[in-house]
Amino acid sequence: xxxxxxxxxxxxxxxxxxxxxxxxxxxxxxxxxxxxxxGVYIDPHGKPLAAYQCELIAEQGDVTLVGIQGGDHPAFSQxxxxxPHALLSHRIILAALSTAANLPAAKTRVAxxxxxxxxxxxxxxxxxxxxxxxxxxxxxxxxxxxxxxxx
Amino acid sequence: xxxxxxxxLDLPPRLKAELVALHAQEVAVPPHLDRxxxxxxxxxxxxxxxxxAIVRWGFAAAAAALVVLVLxxxxxxxxxxxxxxxxxxxxHDGRVDILDAYIVARGIAHHDPLPAQWDVNGDGVVDxxxxxxxxxxxxxxxxxxxx
Numbered sequence: 001x002x003x004x005x006x007x008x009x010x011x012x013x014x015x016x017x018x019x020x021x022x023x024x025x026x027x028x029x030x031x032x033x034x035x036x037x038x039g040v041y042i043d044p045h046g047k048p049l050a051a052y053q054c055e056l057i058a059e060q061g062d063v064t065l066v067g068i069q070g071g072d073h074p075a076f077s078q079x080x081x082x083x084p085h086a087l088l089s090h091r092i093i094l095a096a097l098s099t100a101a102n103l104p105a106a107k108t109r110v111a112x113x114x115x116x117x118x119x120x121x122x123x124x125x126x127x128x129x130x131x132x133x134x135x136x137x138x139x140x141x142x143x144x145x146x147x148x149x150x151x
Numbered sequence: 152x153x154x155x156x157x158x159x160l161d162l163p164p165r166l167k168a169e170l171v172a173l174h175a176q177e178v179a180v181p182p183h184l185d186r187x188x189x190x191x192x193x194x195x196x197x198x199x200x201x202x203x204a205i206v207r208w209g210f211a212a213a214a215a216a217l218v219v220l221v222l223x224x225x226x227x228x229x230x231x232x233x234x235x236x237x238x239x240x241x242x243h244d245g246r247v248d249i250l251d252a253y254i255v256a257r258g259i260a261h262h263d264p265l266p267a268q269w270d271v272n273g274d275g276v277v278d279x280x281x282x283x284x285x286x287x288x289x290x291x292x293x294x295x296x297x298x
Binding site (some may be wrong): 081 | 242252253254257260288
């Protein structure tokens with residue numbers, strides 16, 4: 001009888017220990033999830049930028065897009081156009097235009113992506129400018145870059 | 152009226168008798184002649200049927216040719232397939248992107264006379280909604296997966 005009681009107590013102890021261990025793992029996972037802001041910059045090389053369209057892909061890391069903000073320049077301060085379905089994927093297309101007279105001609109942040117990064121793997125983003133246009137509605141050369149932003 | 156017909160039929164009895172006797176005689180038609188007449192009638196009737204069929208088929212063929220001609224004319228004068236498929240391709244470069252939306256937005260901002268084709272959402276006016284429509288088309292991510 002005492003032997004059976006001992007084995008029951010032993011099983012309960014092991015079960016309690018295992019459940020405690022898994023909650024510790026959960027807390028570790030929570031600790032590795034963080035929010036980041038990714039800035040999208042376009043350098044139109046001295047020509048006023050009236051419109052842009054770019055594609056961003058998170059090639060590495062467990063990244064979830066949680067929000068999109070506009071840029072620094074008044075012409076692109078509003079959030080760009082994007083497909084809400086992209087929030088569920090690692091790929092997004094951003095686009096914005098401005099008919100304002102005052103347009104950025106130097107490198108400027110056109111959008112900011114708010115992302116949640118899970119896991120320890122550092123995310124890696126690939127940005128590709130699909131089109132940039134000047135005020136005369138003609139495509140023009142420009143350069144796109146991304147970098148971390150302090151929110 | 153009946154008096155007149157009675158009078159017409161009121162023939163002399165002798166003439167009447169001779170006429171009745173004339174029609175009472177049976178004319179014997181030889182069987183081969185009878186067959187010839189029947190076969191000639193059949194040939195004639197079948198020819199007529201063939202002519203009617205030819206006329207009917209002729210009308211049907213003419214109607215079909217007319218339909219084909221009308222369709223062909225419509226297809227030649229209709230807008231080409233890519234234009235229909237990509238309603239937002241304002242600058243006709245073969246794709247819908249933010250540049251197309253910008254062209255429409257600039258036209259609205261400058262109060263330019265705007266082509267009716269720019270009414271891509273089909274609400275009867277070219278306005279900011281058309282700009283948004285084109286821009287949303289441009290950023291559409293199909294399937295939501297990494298490509």
